[in-house]
Amino acid sequence: MKKQILIYILFNIFLLQGVYPNSNKLKTMNYDKNAKNIELQFKVSKTKMIQRIEKIWNCKVLDLKSMILKFNEINKDYIIIEIELEKKNIKEDFEFNLRATSKILNRHILNLKDFKGAQLNYIINTANETKKNSEIIFEIPDKYPVLKECNKNLDNEDMRKCFSKELGKHINKNFNTTILKKMGLKKGMHKIPVYFTIDKTGKIIDIIPDNKNENERVKLEAYRVVKSIKIMTPAYNNGKFINLKLVIPIAFKID
Structure with a gap:
């Protein structure tokens, strides 16, 4: 033999072209309303993309969009996915779902390399309260x-x-x-x-x-x-x- x-x-994906930094939340970044963000280019329709993400998370996708976030006065383009989860629908392997989401982005976002990263914003509904949180799906390091x-x-x-x-x-x-x-x-x-x-x-x-x-x-x-x-x-x-x-x-x- x-x-x-x-x-x-694979970087920037999986990227897979997959780079994933570990749970670096973007709460310190602010949305720049005056900057012109890069538009997402889909290999399939946006509707099909949302359906595939919903299947991974077993939840409703509220939004899938591009957004410019500012950190230390520097604008950076991100893909933002917003979902709403019921507590009972949260799978134990959260990291697995993040990887699967990254794969979907890698396969179906044609201009993925134009973005600094992707972030998942999620709302968790429980009987007593609603919690909001965020996780990095992938991010290209400086x-x-x-x-x-x-x-x-x-x-x-x-x-x-x-x-x-x-x-x-x-x-x-x-x-x-x-x-x-x-x-x-x-x-x-x-x-x-x-x-x-x-x-x-x-x-x-x-x-x-x-x-x-x-x-x-x-x-x-x-x-x-x-x-x-x-x-x-x-x-x-x-x-x-x-x-x-x-x-x-x-x-x-x-x-």
């Missing part, structure tokens, strides 16, 4: 994490490219395909998305190899290789270091 591993690092192979003085776009390239090299070099030879895995392509977070100190945490149909030993190897990533400097956004959520879809081929 030849060593053939394909690495796709500065990507720095790997030792990357020049720390690169601008953010070049840092993103360097981070993606060097992370791919690390996975290709360290993913142990030798152990796969004895597993009797079926021939062809195997794909396993690995979710993880680079925390504010640069540690790799919350690693989730997410493919229920994949061999458990493959998941362990994906976990191990992602855990071994060494970060020199964590992501930076709005004047502070942040937790940055990422996904690496790893694909390898067995001949």
